[in-house]
Amino acid sequence: MILTLTPNPCVDKTIFLPELKVGTFMRSERYTCIPGGKGTNVSRAVKALGRATKAMVIVGGHSGAHVVEMIEQQDGVECIPVRVASPTRTITTVLEETIHRQTAFFEPGSKITPGEVQHIVETFRQAVQGAKVVTFNGTVPDPILNGLYRQLIPIAKDAGAITILDSHGASFALGLEAAPYMIKPNVAETEELVGFRLDTMEAKWKAVTHFHGRGVELVVLSLGKDGALVSRGAERFHITPPAIEEVNPVGSGDALVAGFAIGLAENMPLTEMATLGVAAGTANAMSWDIGHFTREEVDAVRAQILVQSA
């Protein structure tokens, strides 16, 4: 089983309009509502690939209950909620269909008390039992949780799970101190952490080496349409997907994480799991919905992937 952790989920609402007119009252005929959050995206992708997953989320209020209901009923994924007093945020995106432009409005995340932090840790301690792989995804809702991943990664390791960290900013920097087995930053997240530009291949590989120096065994630096750099031990390669018509790449990194999580849970050779991950990321970018690709779509992309040793 693959356990995902999303500390900062949301009700993710998209309102469709022909064109946004700022300063007016606009009525929409169509909207969608999904459980938002990086770990919930990973769980949805793992499920799309036909494997077992559970999604742990920190939620509060009616909006939080709505997130749990959508994970269970819309996504069909088993949810492990940790309830806090402060309500879960809603993110509202306006999609202008004529020009395909998105404008998003983010509410602040839940405030978390010290007592709730304890409750989160205890719930995680239970949830991790029986998990082969645990993925730690996205940001945290409150600065009190900046060290959450650093605290939970050793608990997951002690329980015998393989750990994957995909975050940015303070929670990524602090989580790295616990030496997760795998990380999957993109270029911007890596630049923020290492403090130098990744404008050449040499600089990108230098960043990969930096992460190994911090104790990470498997480094996956994702490069959007250019695929990813993958490095573990003596194995280092650049993996490239076919050119596609990009519809919505949001959540492609999460789909990539899902492929690696499956590969690690099933002890696949590194090139095989990387191929699965990149194909899932690319399949995700080919449609509007996040993590809703089919296995056939992933297999079609998988056949066209290029692996070049570095």
Ligand SMILES: Nc1ncnc2c1ncn2[C@@H]1O[C@H](COP(=O)(O)OP(=O)(O)OP(=O)(O)O)[C@@H](O)[C@H]1O
């Ligand atoms: N336009 C694209 N064409 C082909 N493949 C893509 C494209 N965009 C993303 N991908 C695939 O998805 C993978 C992850 O994408 P990316 O590097 O954009 O992740 P990310 O920035 O972490 O995204 P997110 O956090 O929104 O999930 C890439 O390695 C690639 O395989």
Ligand SMILES: [Mg+2]
């Ligand atoms: Mg990402």
